[in-house]
Amino acid sequence: MxxxxxxxxxxxxxxxxxxxxxxxxxxxxxxxxxxxxxxxxxxxxxxxxxxxxxxxxxxxxxxxxxxxxxxxxxxTTGLGLAPLVIGAERPCDTGTRVVFDADGRLEAALTGTVAATYTSTERYHPLEQVLELALPEATCVQLRLSRRASGAPVRDATTGAVLGVLGTALHAPGRTACFAVPLYAAGVLAPAGPLGVLLRRNGATVPGFGPDLNLAGTLQLTATSVGPAVERCAHAVARPEIAEEFAAFTESGATVVGLVGDPGTGRTTELAAFAARRARGAAPEPTVWLRGADLRAGDGSVREAVARALSGAARIIRASRAPGSGPRAGEPCAANPDVAARLARDAKRPFLVLLDAPEEMPPQLAHGLRQWTVGTSSWLRASGARMAVACRPEYWEQAGALFPPDLLYAPRKTGT
Missing domain, CATH: 2.40.10.10 (Trypsin-like serine proteases)
Structure with a gap:
């Protein structure tokens, strides 16, 4: 939401x-x-x-x-409010436009970060880094006197994501501006504390996109990518031995697994079932679906195809929204695969690329398969992403040998 x-x-x-x-x-x-x-x-x-x-x-x-x-x-309970997206880490550049509501909507520009002091009823609290808001001095005086301004979310004027919380009792020597507490920075300093836990829950359940791409946004994009394949195979007969191998791959430290078989042996069905299992439960994991035909001659690795899949998913999400529903915080747009994979890795929900029928790749790319595999291996290793390939035996005999041995999953049974 x-x-x-x-x-x-x-x-x-x-x-x-x-x-x-x-x-x-x-x-x-x-x-x-x-x-x-x-x-x-x-x-x-x-x-x-x-x-x-x-x-x-x-x-x-x-x-x-x-x-x-x-x-x-x-x-609280029973208020029935949709949560706001809390912004991801980003440079707070001078001039960034923000908005907040305090007895009416106000706009301001960030002028950077400064050290400030908060005076509670018990003691002084020095804060090393707060956001400084460029506002007329008279407006700042009114905000400090307002009974409603304190605690208002300061939001990015472009994406709507919350960057900070307005504090009318924050003061900095020699400055008359208003200040806001940056939520991301506060959460990072105490990741196991109540705020850090809340920020991770926000990121995992409230989709953010663009500069505020979070785990929930990544999951929504990848679910759109893999959804059609999962639906087509929803009523297929399960093969426990394949599911067990995929489960073993998931628990292993390997990065790449091959599901080998001739066309018609159920390779695509098993990939879809694997994706469906990853999507279920309290901690769903992001999965992108690709076919060899989705690869392009100029690709240096699978990363480029993943980027196109995420961009296509964003277009589908935007098009599916009800007409007249208004702009949303964090509009789906092109997503950086590196960021998406890092978010999944940090959440201990590895990003998985499912590549079905890589034999369908363009001939030019097939001729440079070694170079493409080197680039793919480098990206998987750097990003923490993983990949499952479903292909013919003769393709895997060639392509599997091109991956570094330490990335490959060693099957317990034949067929994977």
Whole structure:
């Protein structure tokens, strides 16, 4: 899910007397809200108001304070809000346009990062890196006095992804600007902490694309790529011995596996079944489907074909959206295969390329098969991606010998 760029799903945070304390936004499908620490500082209970007159009373145990970053997390239920995409790591270049909602929509430009201090009711908290927002001094004064501005998500004006959280109690010597806490940087410094865990959950469940491509976006793109093949083989008879070999390959340290057989022996069906198994469960794994005919004469490796498959999937997703639904945060577009594979590797869900019938590759590419295999091996090794090839015995006899031996899976049984 992702929220529309022009209409973010925000909540208001109040004390029990109904006084506004700040804003926040949903970050996952479980109802976790991210806000500033200022919004809950000194409160043992807080009331969270969502659009449509929905409210949630957050008890003390529902609030996770993170004063060292001027942030707080609130566990809610029943608000029914779509989470926002949290932006990936990126350089915060001077001039990057951002938007946020604080008693109305405001636009600003980032002027870089600076060190700042957050003063809570208990102590001072130095922050080494916060985002500086270029705004008129009078606007900054109004924001510091506002009861709703604190905790508002600061979003990339182009993609809609959340880059930071506005903190109206952040101060930097000699500067009159406003500041926001960069979420990605805060999560990286404590990956096992509550914020780091939440950011990984956001990345795995709320699709982001373009500069904010995340694991969920990668899964959506690859599911679009592999979906038709899986559907065609949905009712095929299972062959447990092949499934066991693929499972052993998955658990091994090998990178490339060959499924060898003549046409009509069920090679394509078994690849599709493998893809379907990877797509199931609580932790689905990204899989791209290619045929030899998808390769092109000028390709230096399988990477180029993967890039085309991901771009084609993005076009399908864009075309399938309902007319008039409005722009979405993180519009699907061409995805970098290196980034997609790295995201999958970091999540311990390896990116898998399924190459069916490589014999169909263009003759020019077949004549340079050694060079193509060297390039493919290098990309697989560098990216952490893996590949399963379904082909004729005579093709594998030639092509399999071109892969470095340490990349190849050694089958326990004949046929793979």
């Amino acid at each position: 992702s929220a529309e760029r022009g209409q973010p799903a925000l909540v208001r945070i109040c004390d029990l007397a109904g006084r506004a304390r700040g804003s926040g936004f949903p970050a996952d499908g479980l109802g976790t809200v991210i806000t500033s620490h200022e919004a809950v500082d000194g409160l043992t209970r807080a009331v969270v108001h969502a659009p449509g007159d929905r409210t949630f009373l957050a008890e003390h145990g529902d609030i996770t304070p993170l004063p060292e970053w001027d942030l707080a997390l609130i566990r």
